[in-house]
Amino acid sequence: MPFQTEFSFTLPRGYVDPDGNLHREGVMRLATAADEILPMKDPRVQANPAYLTAILLSRVVTRLGRIESVTTRVVENLFASDLAYLQELYCRINDERTASVKAVCPKCGHRFEVEAIHRGEVTGYPSEGFYDEMVRLSTSHPGEQSEPLPYPHRTPRPDPGNARDP
Template identity: 45%
Template sequence: MSDDSMGFGFVLPKGLVDEEGTVHREGAIRLATGNDEIIGDRHPNLSEYPDYRPLVMLSRTIVELGTLPLVTPEALENLFLIDLDYLLDLYNSINPGEAELGMSGEQPATPYPSCIGR
């Protein structure tokens, strides 16, 4: 799928495995809207778990994932980390920098000063 009105096509590296054991790899994601931000910020899990926001935003913008009838944050909880990273990178590449998603608590890898020059 190309970057038309249906969204940007993707293929997950591993794929989401549903409760029946079906692997879902191909899908499409669309650009995020202001409405996604407003409604996404009202998700009940966000008050207790702010780190849940990327799953909420991905579930609002992924328009298709394999044969799943509906992409929900709860379904995305079962993503392999490589697939979550892939989707976050894709989301961030098609949306402006101000809307960038990431898992909080992640720190870039930087060598500890005493290790430099060894």
């Protein structure tokens, strides 16, 4: 399997451009060292370190709907829930460590790990119902699990490439 450097996503709410058009689907690429280092020299970041988020996301979000050039102005005008989603996605794709829960199917005993993901949709990831179940599991079983949690599974569907889960 080739090394993946770009990740499709769907924002929970979406960006509304000045003409009133909604943009929800986009692409984020892996960050480079320059993406994290160069914005530190920007006077906006030096004056307000929180602005690093806007610059960093404008560098790694390569497309948002029909917008080909995602600028800091676009990031500034995202809804807070969409900004939080993109920050979480950035951390998840740029960090090899993932939040996962060990699970076991109570019917067949199959052991597997389930990745905990955000409520927004990422191409190739489970749907929102799966997220709700993960929240239930994580809140009813806090802390490190030495034994896998009983979690029913289905036979995985083949990944059809960039097709979204229903």
